Amino acid sequence: MTDTTSPITQIRMAAANPVAPGRTPWKHEAVGFVLGFTMLALLPLLFGDTYARHILIMAFIYAIVASNWDLSLGYGGVFNFGHLALFGIGVYAYSLLTKLAGLDPWIALLASGVIATLAAIVVTIPILRLKGIYIILVTFGFAQLIMQVILSQSDITGGTQGLVRIPGLYWFDHNMVRDAKLAYFYIALALLVASTLFLRVFVRSRTGASIVALRDNEEYAISRGVSIVRQRMLTLAASAFFTGIAGAFYAAYQRNASIDVFGMSLATIILSMVLLGGTSTIYGAIIASFVLTIFAEWMADFGAWRPIITAVLIIGVMLAYPSGLAGMIKSAWNVVAGRIKRPA
Amino acid sequence: MSALAEILFGGLFQGSLYAMMAVGLALVWTTIGVFNFSHGVFMMLGAYIAWQLVELGLPAAVAFPIAVVVMAGVGWILQASVVRPLIGRPNIVLVVVITTLAAGSLIENGALTIWGPRSKQIPALIDGNTTIGGVGVSLHQIAIIVITPLILAALWMFLNRTRLGLALRAVAQNEDASHLVGLNVTALYGLAFAIAASLAGLAGIFMGGYRFMSPVMGSDPLLKALIVVVFGGISSISGPIFAAYLIGFFEAACSYYFGLYWTPALLFGVLILTLMVRPEGIFASRSRGLA
Numbered sequence: 101m102t103d104t105t106s107p108i109t110q111i112r113m114a115a116a117n118p119v120a121p122g123r124t125p126w127k128h129e130a131v132g133f134v135l136g137f138t139m140l141a142l143l144p145l146l147f148g149d150t151y152a153r154h155i156l157i158m159a160f161i162y163a164i165v166a167s168n169w170d171l172s173l174g175y176g177g178v179f180n181f182g183h184l185a186l187f188g189i190g191v192y193a194y195s196l197l198t199k200l201a202g203l204d205p206w207i208a209l210l211a212s213g214v215i216a217t218l219a220a221i222v223v224t225i226p227i228l229r230l231k232g233i234y235i236i237l238v239t240f241g242f243a244q245l246i247m248q249v250i251l252s253q254s255d256i257t258g259g260t261q262g263l264v265r266i267p268g269l270y271w272f273d274h275n276m277v278r279d280a281k282l283a284y285f286y287i288a289l290a291l292l293v294a295s296t297l298f299l300r301v302f303v304r305s306r307t308g309a310s311i312v313a314l315r316d317n318e319e320y321a322i323s324r325g326v327s328i329v330r331q332r333m334l335t336l337a338a339s340a341f342f343t344g345i346a347g348a349f350y351a352a353y354q355r356n357a358s359i360d361v362f363g364m365s366l367a368t369i370i371l372s373m374v375l376l377g378g379t380s381t382i383y384g385a386i387i388a389s390f391v392l393t394i395f396a397e398w399m400a401d402f403g404a405w406r407p408i409i410t411a412v413l414i415i416g417v418m419l420a421y422p423s424g425l426a427g428m429i430k431s432a433w434n435v436v437a438g439r440i441k442r443p444a
Numbered sequence: 445m446s447a448l449a450e451i452l453f454g455g456l457f458q459g460s461l462y463a464m465m466a467v468g469l470a471l472v473w474t475t476i477g478v479f480n481f482s483h484g485v486f487m488m489l490g491a492y493i494a495w496q497l498v499e500l501g502l503p504a505a506v507a508f509p510i511a512v513v514v515m516a517g518v519g520w521i522l523q524a525s526v527v528r529p530l531i532g533r534p535n536i537v538l539v540v541v542i543t544t545l546a547a548g549s550l551i552e553n554g555a556l557t558i559w560g561p562r563s564k565q566i567p568a569l570i571d572g573n574t575t576i577g578g579v580g581v582s583l584h585q586i587a588i589i590v591i592t593p594l595i596l597a598a599l600w601m602f603l604n605r606t607r608l609g610l611a612l613r614a615v616a617q618n619e620d621a622s623h624l625v626g627l628n629v630t631a632l633y634g635l636a637f638a639i640a641a642s643l644a645g646l647a648g649i650f651m652g653g654y655r656f657m658s659p660v661m662g663s664d665p666l667l668k669a670l671i672v673v674v675f676g677g678i679s680s681i682s683g684p685i686f687a688a689y690l691i692g693f694f695e696a697a698c699s700y701y702f703g704l705y706w707t708p709a710l711l712f713g714v715l716i717l718t719l720m721v722r723p724e725g726i727f728a729s730r731s732r733g734l735a
Contacts, residue, residue, distance in 0.1 A: 173538070179537075179538065179541075181541075225716075226715075226716040226719050227719075229719075230719060232537060233473070233479055233537060234674065234719070236479065236537075236541065237670050237671075237673070237674040238674065238715070238716075238719060240667070240670060241667070241670060241671055241674070241712055241715060242712070244667050244708070245708060245709065245712040248708040248709065249708075249709060252705035252706075252708075364545065364548075364549070364663060365549060367545075368542070368545045368546060368549055371541075371542055371545070372542055372546065375538070375539065375542050379535075404553065404556065404557050405557070407549055407550075407553040408549075408550055408553045408554060408557070410546075410549075411546040411547065411549045411550035411553070412546075412550065414542065414543075414546040415525075415526055415543050415546050415547065415550075418530075418539055418542060418543050418546075419526075419529050419530070419543075422530075422533055422535075422539065
């Protein structure tokens with residue numbers, strides 16, 4: 101995936117266009133960001149019933165996990181296949197901290213994010229010198245190892261049975277059970293807003309640019325003084341924090357933890373959200389999470405055929421639209437914007 | 445004496461199964477440059493097809509080869525449908541991971557729908573048990589230990605001594621040059637997948653003979669095969685074979701001395717150390733070639 105254009109030409113091209121090409125000015129993005137999330141915040145007015153809100157909450161959780169994966173996978177070009185293990189670590193960290201250690205749920209939620217971040221730093225060590233497919237193999241092995249450890253320590257973790265009756269979150273004296281999931285909806289949305297804000301600020305920063313530089317032209321980026329060790333560790337750590345928190349929230353919301361979060365089926369679904377949305381966009385992964393979650397609900401009647409239909413659709417979309425949903429939207433927008441700016 | 449025999453036997457047996465799986469993964473990687481995540485599902489499907497044929501009344505000696513041939517066809521079809529259309533895309537490695545994962549999920553759920561979740565078992569290659577060096581073993585396992593090296597040797601002969609095998613290696617080494625000398629690269633891609641799928645199917649038949657089968661039976665062997673190819677280096681055929689037996693012995697020794705629960709953790713520790721010292725694997729040369 102190395103760029104064939106010489107670095108000098110690239111610099112000249114950049115100098116010729118002072119506004120970074122292909123980049124939305126931050127003011128435009130801020131307006132879109134606020135508008136988009138305000139619309140999401142108004143959704144409970146439309147959907148009053150518990151079940152519809154439950155679907156939205158699940159979509160928010162998936163959106164957090166998928167968009168954070170996009171940071172390491174899309175921007176960083178690090179094929180971290182242990183991303184769902186970080187989510188699982190969040191689930192189990194929260195469950196054990198609240199259930200066994202009796203920690204306050206909110207502190208446990210934060211602590212789960214920190215633990216997932218630490219785990220991401222540990223898994224970065226063996227992949228520092230590796231590339232491409234080897235990273236997939238090692239991180240995949242890492243995920244399986246975490247699962248094996250949880251399975252083998254069944255005295256604490258419940259093994260294949262999982263854990264039940266995990267303490268949920270609370271909000272002052274608010275009744276979390278009889279509000280048709282309104283409180284959980286807004287907590288999930290707040291987490292998604294915080295995560296998306298963090299990710300977008302991160303990828304637009306100098307650090308984010310250096311990570312993309314490492315992905316696109318590693319030798320040149322290193323020669324310009326970008327440290328691959330530090331940046332790679334930073335990328336994975338940054339992608340882990342909100343993933344861990346999402347895992348903790350998932351455990352608090354579901355009130356149970358099961359080993360299924362490490363399974364291939366969940367990883368496949370989330371990965372297809374990232375790729376379906378289009379990598380290196382953050383927003384694409386979020387949109388695809390909504391689309392796929394709601395689509396899966398539509399097909400609830402198909403029962404055993406649901407995973408089969410989903411698999412066929414994922415293959416179909418990947419074959420037909422390699423740039424994903426975000427790419428489709430972007431090119432459509434460019435056509436519209438081009439017409440407005442330069443009337444033919 | 446009995447401890448040594450147990451480790452030796454367990455290592456040989458597990459190593460044989462790992463080798464059968466890992467060789468297929470490595471073959472597809474070297475030839476096409478993609479990673480096939482539906483490899484574990486091939487294993488499951490091979491076992492289920494064999495079970496179905498035996499259930500229909502065919503003798504095992506007929507059913508097993510048929511299942512292996514059918515698996516070659518399945519591998520070819522999978523390659524043609526979810527891998528070949530993507531060749532030439534810049535992010536092919538990643539996209540093929542997701543398409544093969546999805547295809548694997550498709551086959552797995554299809555098997556679940558057709559054959560149901562109940563565990564099944566297929567007849568052993570040879571019935572009966574014996575005792576060697578104070579360790580009780582089944583003849584089925586001994587048959588696997590003997591047959592696997594023969595099959596791997598045959599594969600090696602094929603890749604190194606026949607025109608077709610050499611063509612396959614040529615595609616692995618330089619695709620453009622292979623086009624220029626008139627090799628049918630597309631067909632060779634299909635062939636690599638077909639061989640990999642039939643080896644996986646055979647491994648599934650071996651496994652179904654001593655352990656209950658389920659639609660998810662392939663996921664653990666796939667993981668082990670992944671570890672084997674990382675350990676042995678993915679860029680050759682012989683590397684993963686040695687690594688498979690080495691890991692088989694390592695696992696047997698670990699579970700004998702430290703218990704079954706600690707074996708995966710120790711295995712992963714060794715894997716990390718290997719990758720930190722030699723990222724390309726312990727038996728690998730740095731080039732991306734076959735055998």
